[in-house]
Amino acid sequence: MTSAAVETHGLTRRFGAVTAVRDLSLRIETGEVFGLLGPNGSGKTTTIRMLCGLLEPSAGTASVAGIDVAAAPEQIKLRIGYMSQRFGLYEDLTVAENLAFYGGIYGLRGEAAERRTAEIVAFLEIGPRLGQLAGQLSGGWKQRLALGCALLHRPVVLFLDEPTAGVDPAARRNFWQAIHDLARAGTTVLVTTHYMDEAERCTRLAMMSGGHLIALGTPAEVAAQVGGGGRTLEDAFIILQERDER
Amino acid sequence: MMPRLWPMFVKEFIQMRRDRLTLMIVTGLPVLQLLLFGYAIQTDVRHLPTVVVDESRTPESRDLIAAFENTGSFTIIARLDGREALDRALARGTAAAGIIVPADYPRQLLRGQPATVQVVVDAADPLSSQSGLAAAAGVAQARNLAILSAAAGRAGPPLEARVRPRYNPGLRSATFIVPGLVGVLLTMTMVLITAMAIVRERERGTLEQLIVTPITKTELMLGKITPYIGVGLVQMTTVLLVGRVVFDVPLTGNLLLLYAVALIFVIASLSLGLFISTLVRTQQQSMQVSFFIVLPNILLSGFMFPRAAMPLFFQWVGLLLPLTHFLKVLRGILLKGVGVAALWPEIVILAAFAGGLIVLAVRRFRKTLD
Ligand SMILES: Nc1ncnc2c1ncn2[C@@H]1O[C@H](COP(=O)(O)OP(=O)(O)OP(=O)(O)O)[C@@H](O)[C@H]1O
Ligand SMILES: [Mg+2]
Numbered sequence: 001m002t003s004a005a006v007e008t009h010g011l012t013r014r015f016g017a018v019t020a021v022r023d024l025s026l027r028i029e030t031g032e033v034f035g036l037l038g039p040n041g042s043g044k045t046t047t048i049r050m051l052c053g054l055l056e057p058s059a060g061t062a063s064v065a066g067i068d069v070a071a072a073p074e075q076i077k078l079r080i081g082y083m084s085q086r087f088g089l090y091e092d093l094t095v096a097e098n099l100a101f102y103g104g105i106y107g108l109r110g111e112a113a114e115r116r117t118a119e120i121v122a123f124l125e126i127g128p129r130l131g132q133l134a135g136q137l138s139g140g141w142k143q144r145l146a147l148g149c150a151l152l153h154r155p156v157v158l159f160l161d162e163p164t165a166g167v168d169p170a171a172r173r174n175f176w177q178a179i180h181d182l183a184r185a186g187t188t189v190l191v192t193t194h195y196m197d198e199a200e201r202c203t204r205l206a207m208m209s210g211g212h213l214i215a216l217g218t219p220a221e222v223a224a225q226v227g228g229g230g231r232t233l234e235d236a237f238i239i240l241q242e243r244d245e246r
Numbered sequence: 247m248m249p250r251l252w253p254m255f256v257k258e259f260i261q262m263r264r265d266r267l268t269l270m271i272v273t274g275l276p277v278l279q280l281l282l283f284g285y286a287i288q289t290d291v292r293h294l295p296t297v298v299v300d301e302s303r304t305p306e307s308r309d310l311i312a313a314f315e316n317t318g319s320f321t322i323i324a325r326l327d328g329r330e331a332l333d334r335a336l337a338r339g340t341a342a343a344g345i346i347v348p349a350d351y352p353r354q355l356l357r358g359q360p361a362t363v364q365v366v367v368d369a370a371d372p373l374s375s376q377s378g379l380a381a382a383a384g385v386a387q388a389r390n391l392a393i394l395s396a397a398a399g400r401a402g403p404p405l406e407a408r409v410r411p412r413y414n415p416g417l418r419s420a421t422f423i424v425p426g427l428v429g430v431l432l433t434m435t436m437v438l439i440t441a442m443a444i445v446r447e448r449e450r451g452t453l454e455q456l457i458v459t460p461i462t463k464t465e466l467m468l469g470k471i472t473p474y475i476g477v478g479l480v481q482m483t484t485v486l487l488v489g490r491v492v493f494d495v496p497l498t499g500n501l502l503l504l505y506a507v508a509l510i511f512v513i514a515s516l517s518l519g520l521f522i523s524t525l526v527r528t529q530q531q532s533m534q535v536s537f538f539i540v541l542p543n544i545l546l547s548g549f550m551f552p553r554a555a556m557p558l559f560f561q562w563v564g565l566l567l568p569l570t571h572f573l574k575v576l577r578g579i580l581l582k583g584v585g586v587a588a589l590w591p592e593i594v595i596l597a598a599f600a601g602g603l604i605v606l607a608v609r610r611f612r613k614t615l616d
Binding site: 049052053054055056073074077078080082084086087088089090091092093097100101102103104105106107146149 | 253264450452455456460613614615
């Protein structure tokens with residue numbers, strides 16, 4: 001028995017001639033805040049989509065919360081929360097209606113639904129926005145709502161695909177506070193980001209380039225891979241990527 | 247049993263209510279189409295603008311021309327002096343028919359020789375010319391009979407065929423068109439609305455978030471169509487009521503049965519749209535495919551053109567359209583007042599369409615992004 005929240009072996013996905021993810025093997029422990037870094041087109045979204053059962057791998061295996069994704073994709077869906085890179089909630093529904101819809105879809109009923117929704121609303125402080133159409137929210141509020149909808153059913157693994165893209169610094173800090181609260185409560189979080197300050201706040205990182213892994217470890221370990229000596233994570237990121245492209 | 251159907255239904259219902267375009271399709275289109283088809287597509291042609299060249303100018307010729315006008319098919323718009331003027335009027339299109347009474351018309355009558363009157367009809371449009379020709383033939387025949395009976399000293403003609411047009415005694419096209427229009431409109435709007443359903447969510451990026459939940463394919467599909475079943479029935483009611491009030495179309499027969507069959511037909515049409523939605527990648531494609539499907543429905547279902555007149559192959563193709571069967575039910579119930587005993591084959595076929603198309607749509611749909 002493993003306690004891994006996510007485990008992949010040789011995970012590969014091709015789109016025609018393009019190999020978006022190549023031979024990816026990863027193991028993420030329960031309760032980690034695991035960061036997935038990499039330049040545009042390096043395969044982060046594709047990886048997450050395969051882990052959520054949204055894309056079928058061309059080769060390799062993946063398991064989430066101890067369940068094989070290919071064998072039981074529907075069982076996985078009860079245990080995971082997912083925030084897509086592009087805002088995926090209904091812009092023509094209000095904040096409250098979006099929450100009610102996803103609550104219903106995740107099987108929350110009656111009083112239990114009300115209690116859980118109230119918890120989420122309090123946790124993310126979205127009470128004042130409940131009556132507003134989701135399409136009229138600013139970026140930061142949209143992201144909070146999306147996180148709220150992904151949390152309603154208390155997922156054990158949370159996949160966040162660039163959750164803070166285009167969000168102002170204060171809102172980003174708030175958002176990361178929420179992520180760490182969740183991790184402390186035992187939720188495993190896999191998050192992609194292009195912000196180095198966010199990468200620093202992860203327990204471990206994986207750097208991808210051209211669909212494969214180029215570095216793996218704690219932020220300090222990854223920075224050390226390029227020789228340490230006061231090099232930052234950002235330096236490491238750029239140096240490793242350039243090395244890979246050569 | 248399908249616990250996620252209800253939230254899906256509620257969500258679709260709210261979205262439907264807020265979507266202007268859908269609301270327009272659902273409410274504006276039926277009324278617009280009804281007025282368009284009801285008024286413009288009058289297949290019974292009356293009041294053809296007619297010019298007359300009366301070369302004899304006698305009481306007999308005036309009598310004859312009045313007989314033509316009394317049929318209601320011809321409206322005399324001008325009396326001209328020569329045949330050239332008549333030809334010009336027809337060529338220009340100011341007149342659709344011309345009547346020429348020769349100078350010797352009363353003399354021939356008197357002598358008991360065959361008299362001729364010439365009726366020229368602009369047959370570029372076969373539909374209007376046909377009714378003109380038929381009316382002209384009718385006038386001649388009535389006159390002939392009257393003259394012959396008088397000569398034979400009889401009170402009337404020896405044989406008279408009493409033709410009774412059943413079910414639509416006035417032979418009015420609105421009576422025939424409006425019930426059919428219910429079916430055509432439902433096909434158009436129901437297919438179009440659901441054809442956009444899945445693909446719209448795909449384009450907006452909401453499908454990705456939705457299919458990562460435990461919702462089943464069946465719940466998703468049924469949740470997409472159920473709000474529109476009510477819409478379809480409201481639409482049908484609108485068309486029938488406007489047809490009743492504006493075009494005086496009778497509503498005989500068992501309306502409860504009509505609504506029950508309409509329910510099945512609406513489900514079949516919605517499912518067809520949903521199936522289209524699983525085949526295409528963009529809303530534009532789904533729109534194109536829907537229009538591509540609507541056209542044969544109008545042409546081959548018997549809505550406007552009698553199926554009996556079509557080549558056998560197209561009659562068969564017509565049988566593949568749910569609308570063909572629903573039209574029989576609509577006209578059967580509304581015009582003839584028949585019931586289940588006469589219509590059960592159509593009802594069974596429609597139910598098979600509805601069931602088959604739902605299953606097909608659910609099968610085709612994949613809860614992945616590929
Ligand atoms: N559905 C698809 N069809 C074809 N190619 C695809 C598809 N999805 C992704 N790709 C390709 O796969 C590669 C990886 O894309 P992916 O979206 O996983 O990158 P990413 O790391 O998430 O990038 P970004 O930082 O821009 O979000 C890219 O080259 C992309 O063009
Ligand atoms: Mg991405």
